[in-house]
Amino acid sequence: MSKQALLIIADGMGDNPIPMLNDLTPLEYADTPHLNALASKGLFGNVYPVKPGVPVGTDVGHLAIFGYDPYEIYTGRGPIEAYGAGIDLHPSDIAFRGNFATVDDELMVIDRRAGRINQNTEELAQAVDGIMLSNGARVIARALSAHRVAIVIRGKNLSEHVTTTDPGTTREGKRVQQSVALKEDSDSIETARVINELTEKMYAVLSLHPINQQRIIEGLPPANMILLRGVGREIQAPKMTESFGIRGACVAGDRTVLGIARMAGLDVFHRESFTAGYDTDYIGKAELALSKLKEGYDWVVLHIKAPDLAGHDCQPMTKASTASKLDKMAGYILQRLDLEHCYIGYTSDHSTPCERRDHSGDPVPTFFAGDDVRTLPIEDFGEKYLVHGALNNLTALDFFHIQMDHLGAVKKLGA
Amino acid sequence: MSKQALLIIADGMGDNPIPMLNDLTPLEYADTPHLNALASKGLFGNVYPVKPGVPVGTDVGHLAIFGYDPYEIYTGRGPIEAYGAGIDLHPSDIAFRGNFATVDDELMVIDRRAGRINQNTEELAQAVDGIMLSNGARVIARALSAHRVAIVIRGKNLSEHVTTTDPGTTREGKRVQQSVALKEDSDSIETARVINELTEKMYAVLSLHPINQQRIIEGLPPANMILLRGVGREIQAPKMTESFGIRGACVAGDRTVLGIARMAGLDVFHRESFTAGYDTDYIGKAELALSKLKEGYDWVVLHIKAPDLAGHDCQPMTKASTASKLDKMAGYILQRLDLEHCYIGYTSDHSTPCERRDHSGDPVPTFFAGDDVRTLPIEDFGEKYLVHGALNNLTALDFFHIQMDHLGAVKKLGA
Missing domain, CATH: 3.40.720.10 (Alkaline Phosphatase, subunit A)
Structure with missing residues (x-):
């Protein structure tokens, strides 16, 4: 043996x-x-x-x-979080590490972790899961532990050469960042555009979500945004x-x-x-x-x-x-x-x-x-x-x- | 000093x-x-x-x-064996590690080491040495210790991206393998073809060799094939x-x-x-x-x-x-x-x-x-x-x- x-x-x-x-x-x-x-x-x-x-x-x-x-x-933490959430990545996907966060109506970050929310995040992730973007791409969202959430954009011609939207660990009071292309090719420019579109759509869906309405009534910060960072592709190994x-x-x-x-x-x-x-x-x-x-x-x-x-x-x-x-x-x-x-x-x-x-x-x-x-x-x-x-x-x-x-x-x- | x-x-x-x-x-x-x-x-x-x-x-x-x-x-064991046999490799050569073996007339391997033959292998190698192949290449063969033999093919446009003919250490009862190109270029395809031609020619020469006729009379397995593996080129150092x-x-x-x-x-x-x-x-x-x-x-x-x-x-x-x-x-x-x-x-x-x-x-x-x-x-x-x-x-x-x-x-x- x-x-x-x-x-x-x-x-x-x-x-x-x-x-x-x-x-x-x-x-x-x-x-x-x-x-x-x-x-x-x-x-x-x-x-x-x-x-x-x-x-x-x-x-x-x-x-x-x-x-x-x-x-x-x-290639970045995003793909690792996707694997952790049980998502099978495709080669054309880009994946992010996400945080549920609280923002105001001008998208200023009030709490990067939405009061370290640790309940009902699965329902909130479901509200984001399936969002369609104007380039034909689809969003996959899966709640992880506490305020963490895996976000994948599945579509064509996506680029990982873009900045992400999280303003950083110590900068509450800053606005959700605009994604910007890090290369000048059309894929990167278009990918940055749809990431910004996703930010808007997530706010629209999450801020109206009954779970967040209830959180506001209870005096808890609503989880009305997902901040994105750690973008990367499927690990090719x-x-x-x-x-x-x-x-x-x-x-x-x-x-x-x-x-x-x-x-x-x-x-x-x-x-x-x-x-x-x-x-x-x-x-x-x-x-x-x-x-x-x-x-x-x-x-x-x-x-x-x-x-x-x-x-x-x-x-x-x-x-x-x-x-x-x-x-x-x-x-x-x-x-x-x-x-x-x-x-x-x-x-x-x-x-x-x-x-x-x-x-x-x-x-x-x-x-x-x-x-x-x-x-x-x-x-x-x-x-x-x-x-x-x-x-x-x-x-x-x-x-x-x-x-x-x-x-x-x-x-x-x-x- | x-x-x-x-x-x-x-x-x-x-x-x-x-x-x-x-x-x-x-x-x-x-x-x-x-x-x-x-x-x-x-x-x-x-x-x-x-x-x-x-x-x-x-x-x-x-x-x-x-x-x-x-x-x-x-680059593979073949060139090392050639150096061991005292062959000076040229950059265009391909070299193999060879085993004298016993096969039947359908080239099924009966004994991978021809009964661990350790006599007269120099004469047998000489019979293979100098075989001409249809692409103009020439074979160099030198006996090593026991059943081992160094084989070099010297010619033009030879490729090392080919499979070799030894069916492996534990698979007696299998046929001598056909060499197959591992790349689709014409050199690799042509090299695989002449390796298979070499297998046929070695069997023709060795099976009729007096030393093998004598071995059969003595009840010993004839060394009527050389199995090839470990293909590689001259070490470029x-x-x-x-x-x-x-x-x-x-x-x-x-x-x-x-x-x-x-x-x-x-x-x-x-x-x-x-x-x-x-x-x-x-x-x-x-x-x-x-x-x-x-x-x-x-x-x-x-x-x-x-x-x-x-x-x-x-x-x-x-x-x-x-x-x-x-x-x-x-x-x-x-x-x-x-x-x-x-x-x-x-x-x-x-x-x-x-x-x-x-x-x-x-x-x-x-x-x-x-x-x-x-x-x-x-x-x-x-x-x-x-x-x-x-x-x-x-x-x-x-x-x-x-x-x-x-x-x-x-x-x-x-x-």
Whole structure:
């Protein structure tokens, strides 16, 4: 029987020394006996998401984890959000990352996230879905989590060389931006025109929508606009699972991660209790991942979003507690898996240092344990102890190939 | 006097922990006092053949060791075999890796290796050598070791964008494949046609050959076909020895290695007792390499094939014993060389873990010892002890440049 592998992804877990944690990182501070034991049974190191000193988004970090070179294939966040929403992109589509927002009748932005709306967004997206534009193109809209929404324009002669309409993260009080062509060809000029037409039509449909009328009555900001950014086209890359001839499964709650996994050819598995929040169902995910291994998947990825949230929220103790919970989950898995038949890996898409409240270009703690993997002793699990490992300073893409090589899925170069 | 260097290549020596060897690798398990001593007198580390997680063939591994980027210049195994057979390729040639095989009169493959024929193949190759094809091209055929044979088609307008005729390693009972053009240009279509013509002509010549008539009488499968694969053109790269202005020598028994060394511009030295097997003449190779250093060669490469065979055969103890023999050879060399005048390096073309019985993408133990090389203490010689070395996670191509730089052969970039 050929071997299998389980990869645990702790989103944003990498961090830097924090005074509140005695100048340790959350991972160094937390009690992680199972991660320690696993790291000592294989390769370990701090691995760069793409290259030293380059911070990446969740999307790019996961593209690399799933075996893609983001510098080659990344075309913008829009397509990733579309995959996350379950939209199968066509080559001629352009896709956007959208935000429900509140604007006034002169399209001045009052709230970029419509009061962080998190109810009834599916109905609002449905009101926009199917809008026809004057060039014959049709709009596809699907609600994502909270105020987020995937927008696709499907038609002919569309160009991604256009500016988008979101005035930016810190500029409430500015008008929804006019889309402008970034190239002088007629496709780009025409595409900018229909994006502006879409802005007008979305306002017309959304501002009159009963859900928004009700929100106004309740004193809530109406979600009467969708701000667009991250325009891009379908990612023109073969499914990783086909390139490597493996069956892959992804167990996650985060829509973006599920979307990238689907694009990469993994079957995706999601449950209501996988919240992509602090309260996510660690053991439920572990159980589901184990069941996918039993079903014969070669490579099963299990994603936990919580550490990233704690980094953005600057909550070191909370972040350390996500490490402890993750360690307990690893222990649960370790009791039920035999390293003789299944490798266990661990990594992150990027570091989200609490003090920065955002992603950094630091490398991320990583290991790959298994029966026939080269080993080294390790003192404890955490950034400072991993520097001496064999994986140190490699990249996420290297790490992907190392996993695939152990599964026997990398073609020999030469003969 | 400028310095010289001797590089020992232990083919396929890299390995992973093996239960039978107390979870040590063959190199860690074997007693290697001389390799330990040498590693402690220089740079060391585990070096990737091309990049992390990518397994390579002997050909590609040696291209990198000899200073070439395989991703830039590798065109297929055919040309490498031609170099191994001593054929000087022309730019318009196409070259194949051939197998003597047994087919029936409908060209169904009965034995892909003609009973692993290892006698009289030179006469059989001579019968094919010189065959003229209807497009005016001529065939060059040279026997290699055992059932292997190098085939070159020399003529005009030949294309390498064609399929070859070997039905594959596991498909005896299939017909010799028809060559088909992979591009629609007339050169590719015409080349596929003459390859199929060659198949017919080889069968005509070989099936009537007295040696095969005799084999049939003796109950042996006749070598009445040559299966072709690995088509490629001359490697369009300057001789490494000219690029770096050095004189190089290669002492080896393996034809592929000798072929790549010749292509790289090294003078090659081979003796009957260099068998490319377990029984090869370690001390004879050491003596010959030492004599080439005395003659003034700048860079002398000494190749040992045995560890790779033990990996493919899954013989951990035998593999460990090749490490011991290699260590004794290193001791013999060390007694006769002064590190003040000559560096001693050690590496492998790839890992061949016993449990996998094939090449893996793991990095290979490597050192470069010399009087003026930076040093670190090392506990013992073997995969796990090398991780902390300065060469760790570099590539074979990096290692090549480090050697050349110590020889003063790398041009300064800038002024």
